[in-house]
Structures are given as structure tokens and as C-alpha cells.
Amino acid sequence: MKVLLLGGGGREHALAWKITSSPSCEQLYIAPGNPGTASCGQNIDLNLHDFTSISAFCRASGIDLVVVGPEEPLVLGITDHLRKDPYLTDLIICGPSAEGARLEGSKAYAKSFMAEWDIPTARYGEFNREQEEDAIQFLDTFSPPYVIKADGLAAGKGVLILSTKEEAVAAIRNMFGGEFGPAGHTIVLEEFLDGIEFSVFALTDGQHACILPVAKDYKRIGNGDTGPNTGGMGAVSPVPFVDDILLQKVREKIVEPTVCGLAARQIDYTGFLFFGLIRVNDEPMVIEYNCRMGDPETEVVMPRLQTDFLELMIAMNQKRLDKVEIKSDPRTALTVMLVSGGYPGTYPKGLPIEGASTKSKGETLLFHAGTRLSKNELVTHGGRVLACTAFGANITEARNRSYALIRWLSVRILDWTCNGTIAGQRAYFWRKVGSIRS
Numbered sequence: 001m002k003v004l005l006l007g008g009g010g011r012e013h014a015l016a017w018k019i020t021s022s023p024s025c026e027q028l029y030i031a032p033g034n035p036g037t038a039s040c041g042q043n044i045d046l047n048l049h050d051f052t053s054i055s056a057f058c059r060a061s062g063i064d065l066v067v068v069g070p071e072e073p074l075v076l077g078i079t080d081h082l083r084k085d086p087y088l089t090d091l092i093i094c095g096p097s098a099e100g101a102r103l104e105g106s107k108a109y110a111k112s113f114m115a116e117w118d119i120p121t122a123r124y125g126e127f128n129r130e131q132e133e134d135a136i137q138f139l140d141t142f143s144p145p146y147v148i149k150a151d152g153l154a155a156g157k158g159v160l161i162l163s164t165k166e167e168a169v170a171a172i173r174n175m176f177g178g179e180f181g182p183a184g185h186t187i188v189l190e191e192f193l194d195g196i197e198f199s200v201f202a203l204t205d206g207q208h209a210c211i212l213p214v215a216k217d218y219k220r221i222g223n224g225d226t227g228p229n230t231g232g233m234g235a236v237s238p239v240p241f242v243d244d245i246l247l248q249k250v251r252e253k254i255v256e257p258t259v260c261g262l263a264a265r266q267i268d269y270t271g272f273l274f275f276g277l278i279r280v281n282d283e284p285m286v287i288e289y290n291c292r293m294g295d296p297e298t299e300v301v302m303p304r305l306q307t308d309f310l311e312l313m314i315a316m317n318q319k320r321l322d323k324v325e326i327k328s329d330p331r332t333a334l335t336v337m338l339v340s341g342g343y344p345g346t347y348p349k350g351l352p353i354e355g356a357s358t359k360s361k362g363e364t365l366l367f368h369a370g371t372r373l374s375k376n377e378l379v380t381h382g383g384r385v386l387a388c389t390a391f392g393a394n395i396t397e398a399r400n401r402s403y404a405l406i407r408w409l410s411v412r413i414l415d416w417t418c419n420g421t422i423a424g425q426r427a428y429f430w431r432k433v434g435s436i437r438s
């Protein structure tokens with residue numbers, strides 16, 4: 001099978017690593033990829049907004065499968081574009097249509113979808129710019145903290161959780177005033193849910209879904225789960241508190257009704273569905289949908305997934321995902337992100353990364369997120385730079401191996417922090433700040 005994978009972060013390196021391990025992978029192209037994905041296949045310089053060039057590449061290279069990593073091309077309709085191409089009628093696409101991707105692209109759409117199909121989620125109200133005073137009044141139906149969300153994609157920054165009504169009112173006025181551009185012209189106000197979050201990933205063929213290994217990411221930058229949110233500082237799989245009973249509830253109350261709802265609306269959805277969930281009083285509730293895999297969760301989910309990826313893609317295409325068996329490595333996989341100093345604020349780019357050969361070691365895997373080659377030298381090229389994944393019999397062992405990988409990288413450690421707790425046990429996700437050599 002000839003595969004084109006779109007994207008260039010840590011998620012895509014983990015996907016590329018998994019795809020290339022499949023015996024039926026004849027050729028893997030990654031666009032644009034990164035120095036890590038170059039060790040799994042051939043990086044191709046394609047602009048992810050240029051759908052015409054992407055379909056031309058698929059035709060010219062005889063691509064059988066396109067896997068779309070990030071949400072943006074999906075929300076902008078890449079799947080619809082490829083499906084319309086008369087020369088690509090046999091192309092398998094892992095990624096929903098633009099209508100399906102609205103589950104992530106519009107929070108108001110996602111909430112109304114959940115309301116229609118009775119999927120457990122926080123109580124909410126949706127408001128547009130003409131309804132600013134109604135929105136402010138609606139705050140009185142909640143007790144603090146207040147959750148305010150820009151409807152559209154806002155680079156992960158469009159969700160605000162505010163402890164006073166004054167801050168909430170100011171945030172509403174700012175959003176309607178254009179703080180997030182058109183993404184904030186509609187807003188969602190919702191009840192604050194108090195619980196512990198986890199991520200469930202399903203692959204759906206539009207009729208059935210299979211559930212991949214469950215993961216949990218840690219979003220905050222600072223010690224003890226403090227400070228601003230990042231794209232994710234680390235992740236772990238499996239998640240000790242997600243037992244079979246909870247997972248069965250997720251399947252019955254959330255995954256199946258979502259797939260049925262999509263099918264009932266005749267939405268073309270083949271690909272990943274990512275459920276951002278929270279456990280409240282032993283019940284799972286949906287915080288958000290995403291139409292793609294998570295990052296850095298993919299860096300632990302793919303290593304644990306033992307089922308052949310391309311067999312899953314073929315089953316998805318033949319609408320028989322109900323027949324596949326998802327096998328997963330019983331060990332714990334844990335990933336630690338090394339990030340640029342200053343992240344999630346401003347940070348320098350182009351700093352050399354010493355000693356980080358793209359090779360993985362022992363029970364560890366090194367995935368590139370924000371790296372680039374500059375005159376044959378590996379340099380930083382993003383906030384999140386490298387994901388250091390390790391296996392272990394438990395969280396502690398996996399974490400220790402991840403640290404050992406970090407030490408082996410021989411990059412200069414300028415600062416360490418830890419982040420988050422899991423099942424009452426501290427899960428330390430170390431970050432490196434101020435990478436790497438001045």
C-alpha cells in the first residue's frame with residue numbers, strides 16, 4: 001500500500017512509525033513531515049492548505065491511503081476535495097468530511113449534536129454577538145468558575161475558565177469584541193465540571209467504531225499541574241482509573257451514540273474520533289470532540305497498539321471495524337515532552353539539539369515534534385520539540401526509562417518540572433526549558 005500522511009508534528013512521527021511497521025506498507029510519504037518522520041518514509045514538501053497539489057500528488061504517486069494528522073485540513077474540507085476527484089475513487093481516506101470535522105471545528109455544533117443524541121456533557125448556552133446581554137445574564141444560571149468557549153478553532157486558546165463573574169463578563173465582551181477573530185463571534189457558556197480528564201480514541205467507519213488504547217495527557221506547564229495550558233506536556237497509557245466498567249459506559253453512552261448520530265445525519269465520517277472526557281461521580285461526560293488523534297497521546301497510543309495499522313485502514317474502508325480485534329501491549333507507555341524555554345509563551349527557534357540522533361534506544365522511542373534540519377544539523381523548530389516515550393511494567397518504570405532517554409540525549413538540562421497526578425500517584429513529566437545550547 002502506498003500511503004500519504006499529512007502533518008509534521010510528534011503525532012505524525014508516531015503515526016509514521018506505526019504505519020511503516022506494517023508489512024503491507026509499500027511506500028510512506030509524509031507531508032511536510034519532520035526530521036523524525038524522514039526515518040520512517042519520504043518527506044514531501046506539500047502545503048496542507050493546497051488541496052489541489054495534494055490530490056495531484058496522490059494521482060501521480062498512486063497513493064492508496066491518505067491519513068490526515070491535524071484538524072485544520074479536515075475542517076477546511078480536504079476529505080471532501082479528495083472524494084470529489086474522479087481519478088481517486090479508490091483512495092482510502094482516514095479523516096472525516098468537513099461536516100464531520102465540525103464536531104471539533106464548532107463547539108456550538110458539537111454541543112447541539114450531543115444534546116440531540118443525549119450524550120452526557122455539561123449544560124450549556126450558545127450566544128452570538130447580538131446576544132451579548134443575554135449571555136451575561138445566562139452566567140447567573142451557573143455557579144463559579146465560569147467556562148467560556150469561543151465557538152471556532154482558536155489554536156487551543158479559546159477556552160477560558162474564570163473564577164469571578166466580573167472576569168467572565170469581561171471575557172464575553174472581549175470574545176465578541178474580536179479577541180479570537182471570527183472564532184469568537186459565537187460563544188458557548190457551560191457548566192464547570194469537576195472531575196478527572198482522560199482521552200478515548202476511536203476509529204470509525206461511519207457505522208461501527210473500535211476503541212484504541214485509552215490515554216491521559218497532562219496539559220499544564222508547571223509543577224504540580226499548575227500554570228498555563230500547553231498543547232500537552234506528557235501522556236500515559238493505560239490510565240489506571242479507567243477500568244472496564246467506566247470504559248463500557250464510555251462505549252455505550254458516548255462512542256456508540258456519537259457514531260449512530262453521525263450515521264443518522266448521513267455524515268461522511270471515516271477516521272479517528274477523539275473524545276476528550278471527564279469522569280464525574282463515576283460517570284463519563286464529554287468535554288470536547290476532536291476529529292483527529294491527540295498530541296501527545298498518539299505518542300503513547302500508537303506504541304501500545306499491536307493491531308496492524310493498515311489492516312485497520314482496510315477494515316475501515318470495508319466498513320467492518322466491528323470485526324477487528326484491537327490488541328494492545330499490556331505494558332504502560334509514557335511520554336515526556338521536551339519543550340523550548342518560554343513555551344507556551346514566546347520561545348526561540350533554531351537552537352541546535354546536541355546528540356539527539358533520531359534512533360530510539362531499548363524500551364524507548366524518540367518522536368520528533370518541533371525539529372528541523374538546518375545545514376544538516378538538528379535544531380529546535382517549535383514549542384514542543386521532542387517526545388520521549390518509554391515502556392514499563394508500571395508508570396514509575398516507564399517514567400524512569402523516559403528520563404534515562406532524556407539523559408542519553410545529552411541535551412543540556414536547564415530546568416526540570418513535574419506535572420500532574422494520576423490515580424493518587426504523582427506522574428512526573430519532565431520538561432526541558434531553554435533548549436539547548438546557547
Ligand code: AMP
Pocket residue numbers: 122147149159161190191192193194197276287288
Ligand atoms: P476544550 O478545548 O473544550 O477541550 O477545553 C480545554 C480544557 O478546558 C479541557 O481540557 C478542560 O480541562 C477544560 N474544560 C473545558 N470545558 C470544561 C468544563 N465544562 N468543565 C471543566 N473544565 C473544562
Ligand code: GLY
Pocket residue numbers: 217231232290293294295296297
Ligand atoms: N492533547 C490534546 C489534543 O491533542 O488536543
